[in-house]
Each structure stands twice: as structure tokens, then as C-alpha cells.
Amino acid sequence: MRRVGRVGTLLVALLLAAGAASASAAVSDKVVSTQWLAEHLDDPNVRIIEVSVNPGVYERGHIPGAVNYVWHTDLVEPYVRDIVSPERFEALARAAGINNDTTVVFYGDNSNWFAAWGAWVFNYYGVKDVRLLDGGRAKWEAEGRELTVRQPSHPPGNFTIEKTNPHLRVFLSDVLEVVTTGADVDILDIRSPAEYEGRIFAPEGVQELSIRAGHIPGAVNVPWNLAVNEDGTFKSVEELRELYASVGIDGSRPIIVYCRIGERSSHSWFVLSQILGYEVAQYDGSWTEWGNAVGVPITNLAGTVWGAR
Amino acid sequence: MPVRELYQGQHPLTPPPSDPLVGSGRRVGGNYGAIVALSAGLLAAVAGVAWWLHNVPGLGAEASMSLLIGAAFGIIMQRGRFCFFCIFRDLIEGKNSGPFYALLSALAMGSVLYVVVFGAFLPNPATGRLPPDAHIGPVSWVLVMAGVAFGLGMALSGACVSGHLYRLGEGYSRAPIALLGTLVGFGLGFMTWRPFYLSSISTAPVLWLPHYLGYGGALALQLVLLGLLALALMRYLPPGKGQGVEDGRPGTVGDSPPDARENPQDSGRDVRQGSREHGLQSHGGEKVTLASVWQRVFQRRWPPGITGAAVGVLGAVAYLRVAPLGVTSQIGSIARTLMTEWNLLEGRLNGLDSFSGCVTRVIHTISNNGLLISALVVGSLAMALVSGRFELTRLTWRNATTALAGGILMGWGSMLALGCTVGTLLSGTMALAVSGWVFFGAVFTGVWAGIKLRLHRI
Known part of the structure; x- marks a missing residue:
């Protein structure tokens, strides 16, 4: 009984120490x-x-x-x-x-x-x-x-x-090449699922700047905010690895991140490249460019038709 | 029964029976102590909510400060009768410039303190950048037109938007009607915004004096202008023995807008009191008692210089901690939200959201500005009770209609001018914006025309 108590104390101390370490x-x-x-x-x-x-x-x-x-x-x-x-x-x-x-x-x-x-x-x-x-x-x-x-x-x-x-940045033509040639590159869309699926053109209260809604063909979706805890701090390296691995991004291939205008994807670029050490370029043209460019394919899961109300 | 009739002569803090401010002898029994306690309770409630808000995530310090600033604004406006329409009317109709000095004092104090804040916010004013969210707006004929419309609306409804808010706390029954009109006027403003934006506002210059003159130069120019105005208005100061009363009609509650009878009388009273009674400054030999201090703070109208200085300090504090003072943002946002939901308005209005001023948004919550104006009404109510100024005025079809029409004009004007007498005139001029001065002149012209057309007597 005493032994259990001591082990328990030790465990609590360890947990506290771990907690303190992760906090600082x-x-x-x-x-x-x-x-x-x-x-x-x-x-x-x-x-x-x-x-x-x-x-x-x-x-x-x-x-x-x-x-x-x-x-x-x-x-x-x-x-x-x-x-x-x-x-x-x-x-x-x-x-x-x-x-x-x-x-x-x-x-x-x-x-x-x-x-x-x-x-x-x-x-x-x-x-x-x-x-x-x-x-x-x-x-x-x-x-x-x-x-x-x-x-x-x-x-x-x-x-x-x-x-x-310059390898930290890609342009429309680079991304288009990946899409058309099927190059071994992961494309990560970090917007909300509603934007990714094409149900909406832009987040609530933000100007709708694109002619098409949806995402770049082949892109997978991990909203940027899944990388942070409730208090805004980054999740642990293990959690982050798991998060992106769940959509098949494990750092074995180069990654392209994008969002609407390149601001939220900077956050995910930081997580993937600076915390996880993956090779990541940002497509800062993002959806406001892709969703407006002529002759560029999109994937629209929601079936939104532009111009019809 | 008007609350003032509840005031009791026996309370130690009750003014002496000879004081004409409390009910001209109509005081009959009642419990002044209970009224003071009620007022204290109202203010304590505001403070309590502010304390609670401080710790609510997502609201925090700014919401809490907004509430306190609003209450302070309500207290100052009620105690100093800082009502733009009354101030203008006393000058135009009563040839009494006394109350006008409150406005000049507010602008002078506010400008000095704004420059102090600007120095920290934007050390170099010559870069072409503007200080964050200061109310520096585009200067065009639309601003002039909006100001004149606003001034006419003031004359018609008996007060400006902030005036109606604080007089709501005094039981002024036209105020809610006028504020409803303001809401409608905002809606009309949104519907007519596009042509004005395209034809004029989009290319109108946003002129900020420090950009050209530096902070020192701009402040010097501003103070010289205010000083010249102060000098020019000296000839309209009433003579010492309280001859400033032009409109001495008896204080009956009737069909005529109450402000038409109350305020010239007020200013007259104050002038009389100031000269006949023991002022702290003018009669040093007078013994200062608790009762005399109580009277000066809670019952008699504050002197214009002090009222204005308090408004100036409050304006700068508001800018430093939350946002420039303004009272139409929540009203405009409600109008915009309703219209968007009723499909009368699209989410975006050309260029509107790129200007600083009393910004409107589509919202479904109470904004900091909403907290500010709510607390303003409560602060004014508390002071109205203590000073014996709370009185539910009678509403007639006629004065309700003029209040509504005036409110609509004011709402339309303040939508196009990106603010009202507080947001654009006070906060704009304090911020050394040319738009503030232009709106000032236009509103004054509108009030002048309104009074000459006798809109305030309809």
C-alpha cells in the first residue's frame, strides 16, 4: 500500500515535470x-x-x-x-x-x-x-x-x-506542371473544409475573390488550425507528424502549401518546414490566383456552379 | 409623477430650497437618499459588468474599457449638458456663446492629448501613413452635404445622436423615436452610398494636417484656430448678472420640444448662479461645505471649460485604449445587418470598408460601441436622477414625427460622413483631420439653417 503510494507520488511528479517541460x-x-x-x-x-x-x-x-x-x-x-x-x-x-x-x-x-x-x-x-x-x-x-x-x-x-x-516559393506554372505531369509532389490545401470542397469561395466576411470554388486537383486538406492547441501554441512534433501523415504527407516528397492569399498557408509552411523539417514551398498566388486563372483545372467536390444563383 | 417631485428637502445633501435648479419649488416630499442610492447602484452595476467582461475571453479589456468610457461620457454629457444642438442653438438663437466654450475646450484638450498619443502610435507623420483607426476621413462635397443634412436633422429632432442617447437617460421620450429614425437613415445611407462613392468619395483627398505641418505645426494651427474662435465668440458671452436668457418661457411640460424651453433657461440659471452664488474660484472666502460641493458636482451644470476638458481627456483615453469616440457604429451596424439579411444590401459596399471612421459591419453581437452607448445611457440616467433632471416628457404625434424625420436625416448624414458629431466632428477634429473641421462647419450651418427655418419649433 505504501509502495503503491510512493510509486503514485513518483508518477505524479514525473507527470508534473513533463507538463512543466512542455509548457516552457x-x-x-x-x-x-x-x-x-x-x-x-x-x-x-x-x-x-x-x-x-x-x-x-x-x-x-x-x-x-x-x-x-x-x-x-x-x-x-x-x-x-x-x-x-x-x-x-x-x-x-x-x-x-x-x-x-x-x-x-x-x-x-x-x-x-x-x-x-x-x-x-x-x-x-x-x-x-x-x-x-x-x-x-x-x-x-x-x-x-x-x-x-x-x-x-x-x-x-x-x-x-x-x-x-527561391525554393521556398512556387508560382502558378510550377503548380500547374505538378498537376498536369503528376509529379511526385504533395499539394496541401490548408483552408477550411468548406473552402476546400468548394461550398464557399472565401471564409465568412471575406471578399469572394475567385471565379471558381474548390481546390487544386490532387491537393489534400489539413486546415491550418489543426496544427495548434487551444492556446495557439504548436502541437508536439509527434502530433504534428501524425496529423499530416494521416493525409499521406510524411516529408518523403516535396510539399506545396497554399490557401486563399498565402497568409494562413505561411503558418502551415512554418509548421511543416521549420518544425518538422520537411521540404516545403509556398504557392502564395494561392486560390485567388488558381481559382481565377484561365485554362487551369480545378476539383469541386460540392458541385458549386459559378454564376448561378 | 415626475421623479423630481420625490426630492426631499430634509436630506443633508439636498440643495437649499432657494436653489432654483431643483424643481422651482415643486419639490414635495420623497426620498432623495433612495434616489442617490439608486444612482450609485446603476453605476456600480456598470462597473460590475465591466469587471466581469474583463475576464471574458474574446471580449476582455477593450469591452470593459468601452463600458467605462461610455458611462463616463454619459456622466459628463449629462452633468455638463454637453449637447451639440443645445450648444449651437444657445449661440444662434440665444446669442449666448457660453456653452460653446465646452466644445472649444474639448477640441483643444483633445487635440493636445491626441498628439501625445499620435507621437507613440506613428512617430513620423510625414510618411504618408495615417495613425491607426483615427477618424480621418475623405473631404468632399458629400461630407458637406451630409453635415448640413445632419444639422437640419438635429434642429428637427431636438438633439444630435449623442444628445439623444444621453437625454434618453433623462427620460426624453423623443429620443428613442429619433434613434429609430437614425437607424432608418443609416439604411437609406447604405442604399445611396454607391453613387456618392463613385462620383466623389472614391477620389476625395484624405487630408491630415500633421502630414503637411508635422505634429507641432498642426497642433499650433489647431490651437490658434480654436483660440480665434474663442476670441470671436467672447462678444456673445452673456453679461454677468444672468442676462443670457433669451427664451425665458416657463418650464411647463407641453407640446413644444422640451429642449426648446429647458436649455436656454439652464444656461441662464447657471450664469445667474455663477455670479450671484459662491463660486469656488470667484469667492475664495466662501466656506466649502459637503453640501456645496455636492451641489456643484451633482446638481448644478458643470462649467463649460471643465466639461469640455473632460470630454477631451475622455476622447484621447478612448483612442489610446480602444478606438476613437463614436456613437453610431453599433446603430449603423444593426441597420447594415438587417438590410443584408432582408436582401436589401449586398455584403460589400464599394470602398466603404476601407475608410476609418465609425465603421459598420454585419454583426450579430453587441460590439464595443454597443457597450459604450448602453453605458452612456445608464451613466446619464444615474446623473439625471441625482440632479433631479429625470423627467418623462410627453410624446405627441407631432413631436414624435419631427423626431423621426430628424433622426432619419441624421442617420443618412452620419452614414455618408462616416460618423456623427462625436465620431466625425469631435474625434475627427481632435485627430487634426480636415474632415473634422469641414463637418463641424457643415453641421453648424445645418443647425443654423434649421433654426432660421424654425424646424425646432415645429
């Missing part, structure tokens, strides 16, 4: 915990960047020292549908005080969607150490951690693009 340790070295970030606020080699969707979120209180990037102007080109140009990217990074050896930590609202977009763009331009705050802004806030409205001032950095990583 991050799922990958590309993911930092809120605790880690709190301890590195004054680290001159760590630069924190907030990319939030809603205006005024950063301004009304951000993590001390964090720099604000506006996704729809800073991280894209305004007059070409494209990610930010190399010249503007260098200027942007330098203004934030980023050097080639700076650790850049992204976080944002809306489950880190656009923070992940920022991380993808930074990886594309070859920034070496790019990480994401586990649980994003919501977790930092929920833990009652420090926020400030003061603007950061960092000495300008000297970041220079050494090499871009």
Missing part, C-alpha cells in the same frame, strides 16, 4: 516560448517584430522593443502582386536594426498568420535565424506579460541579402 520548452528551435522571449527582451542580438492584421493592435500595446511591420505595405509590393522587393526588404530589415547574425522573432495577432508570412519572407531572403513566438500575441497577453506603447529605437542594422531561397 518549445517544440523546435525555430519556436520560442513566451518565457524565453521575456528573458531576451534586452538581448541586443534578438530583434522582435510584430506583424498583426488589425490596425491599432501594435500601437495600443506591443512587446517592449518590438518593431511594427505592416503586412499589406511593408511585406508586399503595392503596385505588383508580389512579396517585397530585395531593395525594400534590405531597407526594412536595416531600419529595424537587423544585422546578418540577428535572431529575428516574429509574433502577431490572429494566431500568428501574418507573423508566419513575415517569417516566410525573411527566410526567402536568407535571414539565417528566424523564429516564431509560440502562441503569438494572444498567449503573451493571456499570461499578463508586459506591453508598452512606446516606440522602439534601435540603431540601424547592416543586413545584406547574401542569398535568397
Whole structure:
């Protein structure tokens, strides 16, 4: 009886220790915990960047020292549908005080969607150490951690693009080639099942920008949010492996991810490439391009016919 | 029986019988203590809900702050009679600029504090970016037209949208009718938005003074303009012994819009009181007692300068913590949601959702703005009770019809102007937006025309 009690105590202690470890340790070295970030606020080699969707979120209180990037102007080109140009990217990074050896930590609202977009763009331009705050802004806030409205001032950095990583990005023609030749590539649609099946053109409240509804032929569907726990933190590596393996994605073949405009798929791109270490490219043209392109096949499981009401 | 008749002369905090503010001798018995307790209970209820909301996931601090800001706005508006229509009418009809200084004070205080907030939100105003969600709108003839319509609606219905909200708390029975009209007006606004957007708003400049002058320059210009207005209006300040009453009709409850009789009298009273009675500042020798402080805070109208400063501080606090002050967002959203559901409106309106202002959305819940205006009514009600201003006014077919028509004009105007006297005039001008000043001028013109046409006497 006493023995059982002791074993029980030991088990409880082990469980507690495991729980504590999972609470503080991050799922990958590309993911930092809120605790880690709190301890590195004054680290001159760590630069924190907030990319939030809603205006005024950063301004009304951000993590001390964090720099604000506006996704729809800073991280894209305004007059070409494209990610930010190399010249503007260098200027942007330098203004934030980023050097080639700076650790850049992204976080944002809306489950880190656009923070992940920022991380993808930074990886594309070859920034070496790019990480994401586990649980994003919501977790930092929920833990009652420090926020400030003061603007950061960092000495300008000297970041220079050494090499871009074009393999992180694919275009319509690349995806079309995969679809038509049946190349050994997994295509992952990370939108909601209703969008994937073609029952709807866009999520509730979002502009319907495409002429066709459905998905890229051959694509499998794992909604982005299945990769995170209720508090927005990433699931464990084992859980994530299982999740994607359940639709046949195990990293043995290159992967293409897409969504509607490329923001939610940045999140899944991050999970698959930065946490699981798979070879993943993002098709940021996504459904707003594919569903509008002429002569491109789609799969529509719902039988939605465009134009008929 | 009007509540004011419940006030009892025996309570230690009850004003002396000579005070004309409470019921001109019509006070008969009742229990003032119970009324004070009821008011305190109302405010405590708002605070309690705010405390509870603070911990509700998905609502949190912003919802809680919205509630508190709303209650504070209601308290300030009721205690200072911060009613745009009354302020304008006292000047136009009563040749009394006294209350107008509340507005100037609000804009001056608000501008200074807005610049402090802007400095943190957007350190460099020259980049071409605008500070997040500040009410800086497109400047076009549509804005002028909307402002004039809004002003006419104010004259017709007896108050602006915020005025009706706080006077709802005073038992003003035309207020709900006017607010219903505002809802209808918003619907008409959505239906007529497209041609105005295409012909004018889509290409109208969004002018923000700091973009051209920097924060310092823009603030200096703003304060000079406000100072010049203050200087020009000095000649309309009533002479010392309370001669500011032009409309001295007896305070009977009748068919005429109550505001037409109440407010000039009020301002007259206050002026009289200020000069004859012991002001804290003017008569330093007067003994300050609990009763005199109680009177000043809870029974007499707050001085315009203090009322305005409080509004200015509140405006900046609201912008810093939640969003610029505005009172039409929830009303407009209800209209938009209903119309979308009745298939009168498509989900998208050209360009509408790309502007900052009192934004409307298709929603099925109460927004932060809804919490704000609800708390505003409660805050005003609590103060109306304590100050003896709560009185259910009589509704007639005639004054209900004018309230409805005025409300429709105001709803239409504030839809096209992306806000009302609070959202576009106050929050816009405080934000150093040209659209705020343009709307200010247009609304004033509309009220002026409305009064000259005697719309407020219909």
C-alpha cells in the first residue's frame, strides 16, 4: 500500500515535470516560448517584430522593443502582386536594426498568420535565424506579460541579402506542371473544409475573390488550425507528424502549401518546414490566383456552379 | 409623477430650497437618499459588468474599457449638458456663446492629448501613413452635404445622436423615436452610398494636417484656430448678472420640444448662479461645505471649460485604449445587418470598408460601441436622477414625427460622413483631420439653417 503510494507520488511528479517541460520548452528551435522571449527582451542580438492584421493592435500595446511591420505595405509590393522587393526588404530589415547574425522573432495577432508570412519572407531572403513566438500575441497577453506603447529605437542594422531561397516559393506554372505531369509532389490545401470542397469561395466576411470554388486537383486538406492547441501554441512534433501523415504527407516528397492569399498557408509552411523539417514551398498566388486563372483545372467536390444563383 | 417631485428637502445633501435648479419649488416630499442610492447602484452595476467582461475571453479589456468610457461620457454629457444642438442653438438663437466654450475646450484638450498619443502610435507623420483607426476621413462635397443634412436633422429632432442617447437617460421620450429614425437613415445611407462613392468619395483627398505641418505645426494651427474662435465668440458671452436668457418661457411640460424651453433657461440659471452664488474660484472666502460641493458636482451644470476638458481627456483615453469616440457604429451596424439579411444590401459596399471612421459591419453581437452607448445611457440616467433632471416628457404625434424625420436625416448624414458629431466632428477634429473641421462647419450651418427655418419649433 505504501509502495503503491510512493510509486503514485513518483508518477505524479514525473507527470508534473513533463507538463512543466512542455509548457516552457518549445517544440523546435525555430519556436520560442513566451518565457524565453521575456528573458531576451534586452538581448541586443534578438530583434522582435510584430506583424498583426488589425490596425491599432501594435500601437495600443506591443512587446517592449518590438518593431511594427505592416503586412499589406511593408511585406508586399503595392503596385505588383508580389512579396517585397530585395531593395525594400534590405531597407526594412536595416531600419529595424537587423544585422546578418540577428535572431529575428516574429509574433502577431490572429494566431500568428501574418507573423508566419513575415517569417516566410525573411527566410526567402536568407535571414539565417528566424523564429516564431509560440502562441503569438494572444498567449503573451493571456499570461499578463508586459506591453508598452512606446516606440522602439534601435540603431540601424547592416543586413545584406547574401542569398535568397527561391525554393521556398512556387508560382502558378510550377503548380500547374505538378498537376498536369503528376509529379511526385504533395499539394496541401490548408483552408477550411468548406473552402476546400468548394461550398464557399472565401471564409465568412471575406471578399469572394475567385471565379471558381474548390481546390487544386490532387491537393489534400489539413486546415491550418489543426496544427495548434487551444492556446495557439504548436502541437508536439509527434502530433504534428501524425496529423499530416494521416493525409499521406510524411516529408518523403516535396510539399506545396497554399490557401486563399498565402497568409494562413505561411503558418502551415512554418509548421511543416521549420518544425518538422520537411521540404516545403509556398504557392502564395494561392486560390485567388488558381481559382481565377484561365485554362487551369480545378476539383469541386460540392458541385458549386459559378454564376448561378 | 415626475421623479423630481420625490426630492426631499430634509436630506443633508439636498440643495437649499432657494436653489432654483431643483424643481422651482415643486419639490414635495420623497426620498432623495433612495434616489442617490439608486444612482450609485446603476453605476456600480456598470462597473460590475465591466469587471466581469474583463475576464471574458474574446471580449476582455477593450469591452470593459468601452463600458467605462461610455458611462463616463454619459456622466459628463449629462452633468455638463454637453449637447451639440443645445450648444449651437444657445449661440444662434440665444446669442449666448457660453456653452460653446465646452466644445472649444474639448477640441483643444483633445487635440493636445491626441498628439501625445499620435507621437507613440506613428512617430513620423510625414510618411504618408495615417495613425491607426483615427477618424480621418475623405473631404468632399458629400461630407458637406451630409453635415448640413445632419444639422437640419438635429434642429428637427431636438438633439444630435449623442444628445439623444444621453437625454434618453433623462427620460426624453423623443429620443428613442429619433434613434429609430437614425437607424432608418443609416439604411437609406447604405442604399445611396454607391453613387456618392463613385462620383466623389472614391477620389476625395484624405487630408491630415500633421502630414503637411508635422505634429507641432498642426497642433499650433489647431490651437490658434480654436483660440480665434474663442476670441470671436467672447462678444456673445452673456453679461454677468444672468442676462443670457433669451427664451425665458416657463418650464411647463407641453407640446413644444422640451429642449426648446429647458436649455436656454439652464444656461441662464447657471450664469445667474455663477455670479450671484459662491463660486469656488470667484469667492475664495466662501466656506466649502459637503453640501456645496455636492451641489456643484451633482446638481448644478458643470462649467463649460471643465466639461469640455473632460470630454477631451475622455476622447484621447478612448483612442489610446480602444478606438476613437463614436456613437453610431453599433446603430449603423444593426441597420447594415438587417438590410443584408432582408436582401436589401449586398455584403460589400464599394470602398466603404476601407475608410476609418465609425465603421459598420454585419454583426450579430453587441460590439464595443454597443457597450459604450448602453453605458452612456445608464451613466446619464444615474446623473439625471441625482440632479433631479429625470423627467418623462410627453410624446405627441407631432413631436414624435419631427423626431423621426430628424433622426432619419441624421442617420443618412452620419452614414455618408462616416460618423456623427462625436465620431466625425469631435474625434475627427481632435485627430487634426480636415474632415473634422469641414463637418463641424457643415453641421453648424445645418443647425443654423434649421433654426432660421424654425424646424425646432415645429
